[in-house]
Amino acid sequence: MNQEETPLYDSLLQFAERKPISFHVPGHKHGALFQKENYFRRVACLDQTELSGLDDLHAPEGVIAKAQHLAASYFGAKHSRFLVGGSTVGNLAMILGAIQLNETVLVQRNCHKSILNGLELAGAKPVFLAPEYNEAKARYTHPTPHTVYKAIKMYPEAKAIILTYPDYYGTVFDLKSVIDAAHAANMPVLVDEAHGVHFGTAVSLPLSALQAGADVVVQSAHKMAPAFTMASYLHVNEESYVPVGTIDRYLRMLQSSSPSYLLLASLDTARKYLATCTEEDMNSLQAAVDNLRSLLAQSDCWEVESPDGDWLKIVLRVKPIYQPKQLAAELESHGIYPELVTDRHILLVHGLESLTQEELQRVRETINTVGRYSKRTPVHEIRLFTQPITELAFSYSEMEQKQTQFTAWQEAAGMVAAESIIPYPPGIPVLAKGEIVTKQHVEMIQLWKNSGISFQNERIAEGMLMYSR
Secondary structure (H helix, E strand, O other), rough: OOOOHHHHHHHHHHHHHOOOOOOOOOOOOOOOOOOOOOOOHHOOHHHOOOOOOOOOOOOOOOOOHHHHHHHHHHOOOOOEEEEEOHHHHHHHHHHHHHHOOOOOEEOOOOOOOOHHHHHHHHEEEEEEOOOEEEEOOEEEOOHHHHHHHHHHHHHHOOOOOOOOOOOOEEEEOOHHHHHHHHHHHOOOOEOHHHHHHHOOOOOOOOOOOOOOOEEEEEEEEHOOOOOOOOOEEEOOOOOOOOOOOHHHHHHHHHOOOOHHHHHHHHHHHHHHHHHOOOOHHHHHHHHHHHHHHHHHHOOOOOOEEEOOEOOOOOEEEEOOEEEEHHHHHHHHHHOOOOOOEOEEEEEEEOOOOOOHOOOOOOOOHHOOOOOOEEEEOOOOOOOOOOOOOEOOOOOHHHHHOOEEEEHHHHHHOOOOEOOOOOOOOOOOOEEEEOOOOOOOHHHHHHHHHHHOEOOOOOOOOOOEEEEOO
């Protein structure tokens, strides 16, 4: 197929050029109702609905169908679906389409909250595979191959294995070997590849999950490709164990019946962008990123990690005497905004285009000034995952029948969590609903809260919801 084509985007442009009279939704009437100085007027002509010639996301036969076929051809899938609810809706549909009530599923524990929500909606029985702690990186990465292989043998009844690849920091692992082992046990492999839509654009980047043989893959196009926020893809592989019709049924339930054509068109053009990237383009980009790494390494506040997979993710491991949140605030005061700040790291996500000389100069000037006011007392190490393979204390159906109570942190250890505790970003629960709260959980949550980390939980400073004894 001709990857230069953008059928959906082109159809929207052609429709707008006809200057049609709107007797239909949306109410902004091709942007006419926006005030002249309102920036939305510039793009509102593309914000259309299911009109003649513009197809229907939930029953595609025309330009949306062709755009999805082009995506499948580029990514190497049998079927590709456009998502307007982020990777979240893709993960939910992927899980609901593959897992039924009370079925066992193996799950990488450091997963996005949408994975846990999907498991709860499905009424699954998750078996969590703990990530390994990397001493050099000072963070958790992924389960060891030994843990995965052991879990496959321990739970032969498992209906699937759900993995996250890459992690938020761009770290990858030997996904193909894990997939081969799962397939040998007749287990489909579902992959949340939210941060890896660009994998495969260069030989220097990691193998994509589809290339490794995953059965269903979800990607956030907006994270690394030029697509609008929430625009994502779901792919079903050629030899998939999961029927695409079942996934489609859940997508029709979960996605809006009025999907944004701006998001859909951006998926069309993002695919073209990725498909037309040349090896020369990516080599030039990698050289520019290496140059930026060298520039950042001149600061005494952090160490710049060597990439362990995705070289577009630049991880600054902050030295113990500095406060990452304060360093990030200093960067922001100079107009430099990181993606993620933890108690140990600052994550910078480089785009698929090189920085301008003006932007590089701003970085150069900034790193010479940061760190003057962000000293702190070094913190002690806290380890969360002491067991490589674990289950929830209660099933999801049992949780539905139990009463909850708000419990102060000093009384929390030993109780069962009635809510997930979610630092955001990255949206990976430090404590999952149904897990037993440990002293380490309490210490880590309080440490992160005191370090300025944001949580998606009310009253996090005081305690959390627990299941009554």
